[in-house]
Amino acid sequence: MTYVPSSEREYYALPRMFGAKALQLFVTGMLATSVLYAEVFNLAFRNFSSYDFSADEWSVVGLCGFSPTPTTSVSFDQRSVLASHKQFIRDIYLTDYNIDREDPPPPDDWMAAAANQIPERFRVPKPDFHPLDHVADDPPYIPSEGIAEFAQRTKDALLEKVAARPAHVPNLSRAQRQALTRLRANKDLVIAFADKNLGLVADDASNYERHGLHALASTHIRVEGINAATNVLLIAMDAMRTRLEPYLATLPDWASLWIAAILTGAHPRTRRVFTVPSFRLLYKIHKATLGFRPITGNHTWCTQPLALLVAFLLLPFVKETSTYVQDTDAFLAKLDGLSVGASDLLVTYDVVNLYPSIPHEPCQQLIREHLERAGCAHAAFVSECLALILSFNFCFFGGSIWRQILGYATGVACGGECAHLYLEERLAPVFARFTMFLLLHLRYIDDGVLIFRGSRAQLDILIAELRAIDPVNLQFTFEVSERSAIFLDSFIFKGDRWQSTGILDYSCYQKAVNRYLYLPFSTETPRHILSGFIRGELIRYLKRSSDELSFVRMQVIFFHRLRARGYPVAFLRPLFALSPTFSDQPKYRSRAATTTDNARRAHVMIINFSAALHRTQLSRALHEYKFLLPDFLRANEFIVAYRIPKKISGDLVPYRFPPLPPNTNNKGPKSYSPSSSTPPQTQSELSFSGSQLDFTPVDDFELT
Numbered sequence: 127m128t129y130v131p132s133s134e135r136e137y138y139a140l141p142r143m144f145g146a147k148a149l150q151l152f153v154t155g156m157l158a159t160s161v162l163y164a165e166v167f168n169l170a171f172r173n174f175s176s177y178d179f180s181a182d183e184w185s186v187v188g189l190c191g192f193s194p195t196p197t198t199s200v201s202f203d204q205r206s207v208l209a210s211h212k213q214f215i216r217d218i219y220l221t222d223y224n225i226d227r228e229d230p231p232p233p234d235d236w237m238a239a240a241a242n243q244i245p246e247r248f249r250v251p252k253p254d255f256h257p258l259d260h261v262a263d264d265p266p267y268i269p270s271e272g273i274a275e276f277a278q279r280t281k282d283a284l285l286e287k288v289a290a291r292p293a294h295v296p297n298l299s300r301a302q303r304q305a306l307t308r309l310r311a312n313k314d315l316v317i318a319f320a321d322k323n324l325g326l327v328a329d330d331a332s333n334y335e336r337h338g339l340h341a342l343a344s345t346h347i348r349v350e351g352i353n354a355a356t357n358v359l360l361i362a363m364d365a366m367r368t369r370l371e372p373y374l375a376t377l378p379d380w381a382s383l384w385i386a387a388i389l390t391g392a393h394p395r396t397r398r399v400f401t402v403p404s405f406r407l408l409y410k411i412h413k414a415t416l417g418f419r420p421i422t423g424n425h426t427w428c429t430q431p432l433a434l435l436v437a438f439l440l441l442p443f444v445k446e447t448s449t450y451v452q453d454t455d456a457f458l459a460k461l462d463g464l465s466v467g468a469s470d471l472l473v474t475y476d477v478v479n480l481y482p483s484i485p486h487e488p489c490q491q492l493i494r495e496h497l498e499r500a501g502c503a504h505a506a507f508v509s510e511c512l513a514l515i516l517s518f519n520f521c522f523f524g525g526s527i528w529r530q531i532l533g534y535a536t537g538v539a540c541g542g543e544c545a546h547l548y549l550e551e552r553l554a555p556v557f558a559r560f561t562m563f564l565l566l567h568l569r570y571i572d573d574g575v576l577i578f579r580g581s582r583a584q585l586d587i588l589i590a591e592l593r594a595i596d597p598v599n600l601q602f603t604f605e606v607s608e609r610s611a612i613f614l615d616s617f618i619f620k621g622d623r624w625q626s627t628g629i630l631d632y633s634c635y636q637k638a639v640n641r642y643l644y645l646p647f648s649t650e651t652p653r654h655i656l657s658g659f660i661r662g663e664l665i666r667y668l669k670r671s672s673d674e675l676s677f678v679r680m681q682v683i684f685f686h687r688l689r690a691r692g693y694p695v696a697f698l699r700p701l702f703a704l705s706p707t708f709s710d711q712p713k714y715r716s717r718a719a720t721t722t723d724n725a726r727r728a729h730v731m732i733i734n735f736s737a738a739l740h741r742t743q744l745s746r747a748l749h750e751y752k753f754l755l756p757d758f759l760r761a762n763e764f765i766v767a768y769r770i771p772k773k774i775s776g777d778l779v780p781y782r783f784p785p786l787p788p789n790t791n792n793k794g795p796k797s798y799s800p801s802s803s804t805p806p807q808t809q810s811e812l813s814f815s816g817s818q819l820d821f822t823p824v825d826d827f828e829l830t
Contacts, residue, residue, distance in 0.1 A: 172411050174329040177315050182305040186298070187317060187326050187778065195650040195735075195773050196298045196306070206733065207288050208281070214731035214748075215277045216256055218759060221727060222270050223257035225758060244380045245438060250387055250394040272754040279754070283747035292738045297648040310777050317778040321408040321419050324641055326778070329409075335524050338407055341420050345482050346528040349520070354527040355402050362428050362518035363389065363400075369514060373507040381435060388431045400428040403537075405523035412639040420482065422521045422535035429515045433539035436511045440493075440543035443500050447550050451568040454614045455669060455715065457575070458632060461618065464566060465628035470579050472611035472618065475592075477572035478601040480545055482533035485599060486516040492551040493544060512544065545571050552600065556591045560584070568613075575613040582606075616670055623672055634670035634680055647692040652735055652768050657701055660688065664705040665714055674708040681705070728763040735768035 171188035563580035621631035
């Protein structure tokens with residue numbers, strides 16, 4: 127599919143929309159006609175299966191891609207409105223409950239009493255608490271006047287608006303909706319994601335399973351036994367309880383209580399019961415030879431909350447390493463302060479398949495040694511946690527449970543921090559011998575960049591020594607140039623600015639394989655989400671451009687890519703007209719801290735987005751009766767926040783193998799259930815004597 131400007135008028139209006147610099151682009155030829163009149167890819171779908179897709183099925187998986195939300199996925203009834211309203215009113219009661227208490231126990235944070243300063247991500251909700259049900263208070267809680275009436279009136283007003291909402295306007299044709307149903311029902315067909323955001327691919331289920339088993343064979347072993355899913359969870363939880371108990375007294379109270387919450391058998395924040403994660407593949411269709419990227423949904427597994435804690439503890443030590451770079455903004459800020467010579471070499475390197483190639487014991491040992499040298503008080507605890515995370519890394523695929531014995535899955539919360547420190551320990555001794563040649567050396571996990579001031583022969587010696595560290599598990603690719611390099615999403619080069627100042631030029635780098643599958647305009651998504659992502663991209667282009675001409679070029683190209691996704695000119699024109707100009711770049715590069723008014727609290731009602739419901743202006747129902755509330759509540763913000771409903775990918779992409787086998791042995795539970803649905807309130811309630819898990823492995827089970 128191609129896109130061209132809808133008329134000559136639109137084509138010639140471009141210089142007026144983007145200013146004189148856009149006209150210069152046309153005159154100098156920097157804006158190639160291939161951008162405007164050749165292919166602007168909007169159809170991204172590859173079919174590796176034997177299935178013969180109809181035209182409507184092609185349009186669903188190709189033109190629509192995986193980003194849109196169809197209106198058919200929006201299920202909205204009075205029950206969902208009442209559930210959202212109930213949580214909204216509960217938050218108001220909580221604010222009222224705490225207002226007159228000198229030392230209020232935050233009901234949404236059962237760990238708050240354990241420490242004065244708790245990291246926000248480790249604050250665990252207690253959703254069952256409601257002030258009206260809390261009878262143990264002395265004196266008892268009496269709600270402020272007006273709250274009960276406000277709750278009833280807003281409830282009635284919301285239900286009235288929902289009942290009067292207009293009908294959905296489908297953003298898929300009837301034929302497309304029928305095609306979606308057919309594809310979903312076809313169990314012999316797999317719809318999967320392509321890597322690098324290149325759309326969707328289709329494959330036969332038998333081929334998909336074969337590819338998955340081949341990917342697992344090099345890094346995993348199959349777990350045998352009729353109740354493997356239940357038993358691996360019980361074994362992992364029991365190991366965590368036994369091996370972490372000696373460290374609890376040495377940790378901050380909030381960390382001990384976080385671990386205790388994990389051992390109840392559910393995620394501390396979401397309270398979802400732990401399950402064995404599923405394994406899936408991304409198709410690397412951009413490679414000359416078809417490859418696959420393995421992905422594991424670790425968010426469902428019991429070690430993931432522990433990995434979150436490890437990541438938090440490791441991050442300060444990661445930032446202290448000399449090669450650490452947070453993101454492209456930090457990288458470009460360092461470049462702006464360097465004068466690069468004409469003979470200096472620009473080098474980038476990449477560690478091939480790093481995550482699946484990291485050996486467990488060396489990784490654990492090297493990270494512990496790094497932490498001990500850096501003076502980390504919890505080095506032994508972190509090392510033990512890492513051993514648990516690496517040892518009990520399971521997934522489900524093809525009807526079987528698999529255990530990873532080499533590397534770790536993409537999706538482990540502490541993966542980036544562990545990989546950085548592991549590489550730091552392996553690579554630092556080699557780079558230390560070449561310090562006199564390194565004007566710059568930065569690394570973003572497995573991607574590195576050098577500005578090398580030695581000869582090419584000296585660089586070849588460095589490369590040879592790096593490749594000799596571990597030829598089996600550490601394999602590198604290098605790109606060397608005297609003129610330019612690509613690192614993260616930046617293209618750095620010796621251009622006009624470098625000619626006059628010695629400081630490298632840079633512009634935004636975009637891969638040739640990118641298909642720019644932005645959310646289509648027809649998606650069931652709030653319009654402010656679409657305008658927000660457009661503004662964010664424009665700001666990113668601004669920060670990635672060292673000269674105005676490059677920035678304007680990216681603006682023009684971005685405009686046409688959006689037009690290819692169905693965005694009307696009337697929607698885009700004001701967004702581009704109000705976008706920041708090149709003179710605003712210092713403001714956006716400065717990373718100025720934002721300040722918020724903490725005295726004014728926001729009460730938020732969260733519901734699934736529906737364009738039809740949005741037109742009823744639900745927020746008016748909340749504001750209309752604010753006068754009933756006391757002054758301290760009336761001053762707060764009342765917000766209706768929308769949750770994006772299920773996308774097309776939610777219906778098509780998940781490939782469902784036969785379900786986990788049911789437990790047919792009476793010795794074990796059918797599924798793991800938490801020992802307590804409520805986390806402990808204080809550290810004194812922690813008890814680790816004996817097994818909390820009723821651990822009874824079933825017969826015919828073996829964990830190698």
